[in-house]
Amino acid sequence: MTTVVVPAWTRRRAFALIERNFMIYRRSVTPLLNALVEPILYLVSIGVGVGMLVGTVPGVDVPYAAYVAPAILATTAMNTAFNQTSFGVFIRMRVDKTYQAILPTPLSVTDIAVGEVTSAMINALLTSIGFLALMAVGGLVTSPWALLALPASVLISFAFAAGGLAVTTYLRDFPDFQYIQLFMLPMYLFATTFYPLSIYPEAVQPLIRALPLYHSIELVREPALGRLHWDLLIPVVYLVAFGSIAMYVATRRMTRAMLN
Amino acid sequence: MLRAFGYWVTRYRRTWRGSIVINVLNPLLFLIGIGAGLGTLVDGNAPAQIAGVSYAAFFAPGMLAAAAMQNAFLEGAAGVARAAGFGAYRGATPTPLDPEQLAAGHLLFIAFRVLIASGAFIVVMAAFGLIRGWGALGALLGATLTGVAFAAPAAAWAVGVRKMRQIDTVFRFVIMPLYLFSGTFFAVSQLPEWIRPVSYLLPLWHGVELCRTLSLGTATITGSSVHIAYLLVLAVGGFLVARVTYRRRLHP
Numbered sequence: 256m257t258t259v260v261v262p263a264w265t266r267r268r269a270f271a272l273i274e275r276n277f278m279i280y281r282r283s284v285t286p287l288l289n290a291l292v293e294p295i296l297y298l299v300s301i302g303v304g305v306g307m308l309v310g311t312v313p314g315v316d317v318p319y320a321a322y323v324a325p326a327i328l329a330t331t332a333m334n335t336a337f338n339q340t341s342f343g344v345f346i347r348m349r350v351d352k353t354y355q356a357i358l359p360t361p362l363s364v365t366d367i368a369v370g371e372v373t374s375a376m377i378n379a380l381l382t383s384i385g386f387l388a389l390m391a392v393g394g395l396v397t398s399p400w401a402l403l404a405l406p407a408s409v410l411i412s413f414a415f416a417a418g419g420l421a422v423t424t425y426l427r428d429f430p431d432f433q434y435i436q437l438f439m440l441p442m443y444l445f446a447t448t449f450y451p452l453s454i455y456p457e458a459v460q461p462l463i464r465a466l467p468l469y470h471s472i473e474l475v476r477e478p479a480l481g482r483l484h485w486d487l488l489i490p491v492v493y494l495v496a497f498g499s500i501a502m503y504v505a506t507r508r509m510t511r512a513m514l515n
Numbered sequence: 516m517l518r519a520f521g522y523w524v525t526r527y528r529r530t531w532r533g534s535i536v537i538n539v540l541n542p543l544l545f546l547i548g549i550g551a552g553l554g555t556l557v558d559g560n561a562p563a564q565i566a567g568v569s570y571a572a573f574f575a576p577g578m579l580a581a582a583a584m585q586n587a588f589l590e591g592a593a594g595v596a597r598a599a600g601f602g603a604y605r606g607a608t609p610t611p612l613d614p615e616q617l618a619a620g621h622l623l624f625i626a627f628r629v630l631i632a633s634g635a636f637i638v639v640m641a642a643f644g645l646i647r648g649w650g651a652l653g654a655l656l657g658a659t660l661t662g663v664a665f666a667a668p669a670a671a672w673a674v675g676v677r678k679m680r681q682i683d684t685v686f687r688f689v690i691m692p693l694y695l696f697s698g699t700f701f702a703v704s705q706l707p708e709w710i711r712p713v714s715y716l717l718p719l720w721h722g723v724e725l726c727r728t729l730s731l732g733t734a735t736i737t738g739s740s741v742h743i744a745y746l747l748v749l750a751v752g753g754f755l756v757a758r759v760t761y762r763r764r765l766h767p
Contacts, residue, residue, distance in 0.1 A: 289687065292687055292688065292691070293687065293691060296691055296695045299695075299696075300696060300701070301549070301700055304696075304700055304701035304705065305549075305553060305557070305700050307701065307705055308557045308565065308570070308701060308705075309556045309560055310559075310560035312556065436541075437540070440540075440541060440544055441544050444544055444545065444547075444549070444552075445548055445552070449548070449549065449552065450555070454555050454556070
């Protein structure tokens with residue numbers, strides 16, 4: 256008989272929460288499809304439609320849609336993960352009081368945090384697989400390295416799920432979500448999703464490079480365009496650090512808020 | 516009707532700051548991000564396809580109309596459903612106000628909000644040199660009409676809606692596709708010929724064309740009349756239906 260040794264840090268109890276989240280999703284109307292509608296619309300409208308006007312992007316030899324698609328994949332992984340740990344967690348924490356019901360069980364606050372982040376990552380991965388498959392069908396995959404988008408989306412969703420969880424602990428009420436939009440929308444538009452960094456004046460470029468979405472897009476787009484280089488370790492390190500710090504902040508603040 | 520309008524204005528005076536993010540900043544960010552940013556790539560390539568103007572000048576009036584649609588839909592659907600479900604209308608029904616007056620007052624308020632948000636957007640367009648003179652006034656009225664053309668049918672439908680999720684669904688599957696495929700981001704003339712007639716049926720396309728031709732100074736009397744007539748039919752038709760649905764929901 257073999258025993259699988261699971262290290263303590265994997266937080267086995269967190270799986271109970273993941274299982275719970277997925278039991279709920281199964282009942283709602285095809286959340287995966289919902290998450291895919293908007294990115295597909297953007298891809299067709301801006302990637303293909305505006306792409307006809309754009310012609311070629313400086314330094315890139317592929318149709319504009321193939322240039323934009325990996326970036327939209329990265330933003331989709333971001334949004335899927337982030338929405339779940341922001342809106343989703345806020346509702347479970349404040350409206351449905353789900354966690355209040357969970358805390359008397361053997362699950363700790365950390366288990367809840369790990370469980371939420373992990374289930375958001377699973378969702379994001381599923382969405383990314385779906386989007387990548389559609390890209391392939393649409394002929395927008397130009398290099399086999401595009402498959403690296405999947406491990407990349409795991410990393411991206413880790414960073415943004417943890418980030419979402421940390422931010423949520425600071426929210427008081429629904430209108431506060433507007434402040435999040437105030438950050439997320441510009442980031443979506445400006446983090447080189449639709450055009451390269453070189454478009455910006457040099458003074459602005461460091462600002463763009465500081466954005467977590469910029470690194471997420473690099474991590475998906477560069478391999479998808481067949482460009483593999485050691486510089487890709489920068490986004491990896493950035494996203495791991497970003498996610499870890501956010502995770503630390505989130506668990507600390509959630510523990511304080513819920514155990515008092 | 517003016518009483519109901521007054522109520523919403525009073526309320527708005529307390530909450531307008533929050534709506535700035537959605538109503539003004541959102542389209543503005545698209546104007547900079549897509550119009551100026553992506554426009555750099557377009558202008559370097561082939562401006563011929565978009566009537567020979569810069570991409571920003573082409574995109575901005577389209578965005579104006581699209582933003583008017585989104586603002587008006589959100590207030591007309593989510594705002595009305597909330598008012599019918601949790602208060603505002605409930606409080607007003609025992610008063611001498613008719614359901615028709617409530618509908619008209621609320622729609623007037625939405626028109627007012629769209630007018631203000633569009634005005635702010637047009638001021639920015641003018642600052643960037645993307646619009647001037649009578650074009651600005653025409654685009655302002657065009658955008659407001661576009662907003663009402665969406666708000667009235669939305670309100671007529673939403674007053675009976677009890678699950679907010681339905682509004683999300685309509686936003687995602689109706690409003691978003693309209694936003695992205697009504698000639699806001701690219702010219703409908705680029706599309707394959709067989710699909711173009713579909714665009715001509717889309718209400719937002721008429722709003723976009725109306726605002727765009729007026730702001731670029733290429734409007735024709737016939738063209739504008741068709742657009743205005745189409746949008747007016749939606750607005751008036753929506754209001755006539757709303758009179759019925761409001762009465763049904765509020766005086767059951």
